[in-house]
Amino acid sequence: MKRWLVLGGSGFVGRALCEQLVDQHGGGGVRITVPTRRRAHAQHLLPLPTVDVVEASVHDEKALMRLLAGVDAVVNLVAILHGSKDEFEHAHVGLPQRLAAACVRAGVRRVVHVSALGVPDDPASAPSNYLRTKAAGELALRAAGLDLTVLRPSVIFGAHDRFLNLFARLQAAFPVVPLAGSDARFQPVWVGDVARAIARCLADPTTAGQTYECVGPQVYTLKELVEMAGRFSGHPRRVVPVPGWVGRAQAFAMSVLPGEPLMSKDNLDSMQVPNVATGRWPGLPALGVAPTPVTSIAPIYLRGGHAGGEQLDDWRSRAGR
Template sequence: MNKNILVLGGTGFIGRHVCEKLHREGWRITVPTRRALHAAHVQHLPRVTVIEADVHDPAQLLNLMAGHDAVVNLVAILHGSEDAFERVHVELPLAIAEACAADGVRRVVHISALGASLDGPSRYQRSKARGEEVLRGAGLDLTILRPSVVFGAGDRFLNLFARLQAVFPLVPLAGAGARFQPVWVEDVASAVVASLRDDSSLPMSSVGQTFECAGPDVLTLAELVRIAGRHGSRQRPVLPLPAALARLQARVMELMPGEPLMSRDNLDSMSVDNVANNQWPGLASLGIAAASVHTVAPTYLGQRGGRSQLLGYRHEAGR
């Protein structure tokens, strides 16, 4: 059955992959964005409609709901003040719930975070958990996906560390011992599609469920940096920073223009492991065999242009 899906955050890293997979399903997708030029990665898809709109405006959000069968919320930030996290991670989910109720849209897939917790050490984690609570209390047909750190072609994670090692002789690294369970962006996008698809072959219904989206490898940040260097242009020594120096480094980065590479709130998040705890079902419950960072990273790190993308598609096709 053809579906009309409203994808909030569809111009971002994960959103682009979600739109491509929804398009392959034959579904129609609407992607709102404040400026249409930000949607260059998805607007070439025939079944994607790009609309200039501000999703934080309740009236505009309500107008966007009309004619849609489901909403996917991918809007998130990694850095910001308490007010910024509240606006994006809590107030927007509340506005989505209210707009869904007003328009009669029941189905919502919400991308949260693996470390979301009301008593988490960071503003990011606490605000993500409050956003989940808002949606759970709204009486929606809700699926929550909780990914660990997401990697893949075009990411700002492994690619960033690869670029840094191409320039600097060593990598002074805050939070070097923090543990992650990195998940491929294509697997996260597949989880969104599986959550929206009417598929009786799945071992369980995704409606009303929370899923941990994590890959098969548990790795420290230092190990991930070494992987980025090994498959990028060159591998540099990693210099783990003591806590006080790491916090100073993060503070300096916050004061630099543009989006910081690291913030003190990021360090707070990394004080607890970002790995699956099996409190909720994982990707396998959605019929997805998670790909390893060791397998996927070499297909795009250190590559340029279409060849990298081709290798990524070839890997996916062979799974």
């Protein structure tokens, strides 16, 4: 019986990963532990037969050591898109540092870490707190001498995403969408493909020491993706690019309001780096995963046709539908 620990397993990518792993190993042989501060946040994982949801803080060193006891491999999915400089440091640097040290002490060598596309070799050269701390987190794990695989995805889409769904809701509510960073380029990747890639890395020890760029087959500007979200959801609206200074003023205004901002100044800084494959590292095909076009998945969930699990297409094909 193998035991895998998934940090951040109750989130968007974690949900798809747990579904994927249960789909592959539901008959036994693998046990998956997902820690969460509040069990209620992982209600959607409770029906999965080989997933154990445990209340624990992964930022607590003693709790992390207990979670690592008897574990064969760790997947780190913990990440934030918005926050202060200290919050980015806490999530993207502090946790990888603690995880690396705890893995060494616990004798757990195998780690799969999900980072981000656009991460530079030198953290100091990054234009945003997000990319800088993501780079520093990678370095912390690499320095520990672990059997480490790093995945760097572009923006991830799927039924439970906070990207295309958010822009679709905005266009349902407003007649015009002013958009900063409209020319920023992305290569969106389906969450189901990212989950398959992680599962493949867990199953294949030869992926240790490798970095993979996880991207879809097509490059889009942010404006094209926003327009796509409106069109697929049945609420196409006019998308109006705005100058950078206007976008930064909007971002500042939203940062002082309650709730998660639509776009922060740090997001705008991150978009200075094209979120597309560099070609320096192998991609999804090297892991046996054929990238799925956004146009074949997004219309299903944006139209409200199905808001369930990310394995929808797999299950349909197996049922002959």
